[in-house]
Amino acid sequence: MRFSEILRIALIEIKAHKMRSFLSFFSISIGVISIMYTLTLIYSMNYRLKKAIEVAGPGRINVELKKRWEAQSDMEKKQGREALTYQDAAALSRVFPQLYMVSPYMDKWVEFSDGYFSDYIGVRGITPQWKKRGWVYKLKGRFINEYDVQNAQRVCVIVKEGGWIKKPKWMKFYSYKDPLQNYVKHSELLGKTIKLGSGLFKVVGILEEPPAEKNPRSFVGVGMWEPKVLVPLSTAQKFLSGWSELGSDDIDGIHVDTGDPQTIEKYKRLIEETLKSLHGKKLLFNIKDYREIMKDQMADKKRDMLTVMIIGAIAILAGGIGIMNVSLAAIYSRIKEIGVRRAIGADKKDIMLQFMTEAMLLGFFGGLAGVIVGFIGIQYLAYKGDQNMAMLSWWMPLAAIAAAVFTGFAASIYPAKTAANLDPIEALRYE
Amino acid sequence: MIKCLNLKKIYPLKSALGYAALKGINIEIRKGEFAAVCGPSGCGKSTLLNILGFLDIPTEGKYFFMGEDASSFSDSKRSFLRRKKAGFVFQSFNLLPKLSVIENAMLPLLYLGVSRKDAHKKAYSLLERVGLSSKSENDIMELSGGERQRVGLARALSNDPEILLADEPTGNLDSENSLQVLTLLTEINKERKMTVIMVTHDMKLAAKAERIIKIKDGEIQE
Structure with a gap:
């Protein structure tokens, strides 16, 4: 079967269950938003690090007097x-x-x-x-x-x-x-x-x-x-x-x-x-690599980033589980259809491809919705003065959508296999 | 064209022996023949049809289709044969309600990789043949039982199959529609020199076929 046909079937199926589809990609959207946010932050931090080093000098070292409280031992404190x-x-x-x-x-x-x-x-x-x-x-x-x-x-x-x-x-x-x-x-x-x-x-x-x-x-x-x-x-x-x-x-x-x-x-x-x-x-003195100093100063932002990233990962995971759940439920409501398709010549690969395409499409729509909302949100933050957010670039939405589609892919492997392995005769007889 | 040697199908049961649906079937069906398989329900005629249509494999025995031993084919090979060589007509029509009449009729062609345009053309001509071209864009739900079965017939014919397998095609129809479908089957058999195997328990309908194969308790009583 041509891919355009498989895509058409998947779209019909998604359209037929709007609410179910929406629920399963909702959480993917949230995941995608946080992926975009995190990517923007990482990208901007790296950019700033590069810029900072450019301005400060590529081989920058700061030699400073150690503060009294930084001294390690009493001996040092007395001698220094x-x-x-x-x-x-x-x-x-x-x-x-x-x-x-x-x-x-x-x-x-x-x-x-x-x-x-x-x-x-x-x-x-x-x-x-x-x-x-x-x-x-x-x-x-x-x-x-x-x-x-x-x-x-x-x-x-x-x-x-x-x-x-x-x-x-x-x-x-x-x-x-x-x-x-x-x-x-x-x-x-x-x-x-x-x-x-x-x-x-x-x-x-x-x-x-x-x-x-x-x-x-x-x-x-x-x-x-x-x-x-x-x-x-x-x-x-x-x-x-x-x-x-x-x-x-x-x-x-x-x-x-x-x-x-x-x-x-x-x-x-x-x-x-x-x-x-x-x-x-x-x-008593410290010699600090300037890049280390910069990294220390960015540590705070990194913690924020990690939190958002974890939330994103959990949301995407939940989305993936949602898609998996929906796909599994969809199999049981479509056993008959699977049987008919198998009887008229669809092989296991066709059935598998159809279920996976559907799930990936759900992931894609979730990703798209997330990207739109995330894009608006990040533009808003940038407008509000978060300089990090001004660093959003074109490939981040793409990466986020790719992640969403991949989630759909990964979540659909098991349900698709289950569907493909149904016995065609049993499936045909199913009422 | 079709040759079965000592075909057996045994369904495993929890008890030791298992249920034997077919107990050694030997038949030969020539190309272009219209054969009716009849017998009481539970005699194994549907099982036989499923094996002949590559949906199922026999537990024992050989099934030669056009000289090839189809009883040992893999799932994908059998899927290919169903797609390419066989057409199914079911008792309960088994049309997909989410698709329109013509989309149902062209589905086998799409699985064969035919373009949507060509498939549409082919399916439309078949719908014309069964007298449903005016309802080609309708929903399945808007059709009567007889009409639905004619769509099923158009679908079964769309891939120009070598054999047409009909499992109680008139089982859900009134006598008038039954006759119409049966007439179509005989006409197609004549027109296209297509091998038709029809399962039925109605002897009156079976009498319209060239040949009657009677099955009882998994054995042939010709």
């Missing part, structure tokens, strides 16, 4: 008195000149004031290495250079947020406005002298972020807070009067990029050895 220093960073770039970026930094909290405006803000001390990675800005004026760092110049660069091209709805209810950003937006600070803590600093450059939609940094959205005012590292150490628990030559950490993901493990080891040889046991 030293901090990372600028000299460590200098030593790293001297010993490993092949490293693409060795960017030491330190953060301080100080009061920013200009005229009547004042606000407590975070200021980051950096070296020109900073701009080697994650540079998404349009620069007005100039950036901090080697001269500034070597001579501890009192200059600063301010990051100006890009805002939104079209603000998403959820942002409108988010009422907090960074006062500094608001001030930067409405005043021309380039070339002006402002006050950081008790010192006067000249604003030599403004870094304009692209609008949030186009900014990979904001899309990455990995919750890494970054100060919006940058000063030379040496200046931060010497002249910033804000609170910090570090000593005069100390820094908070070093961002390293080996330039190649392959060499991360190697340099993690080498850097660890170098720092240990410089400080002995007195320095």
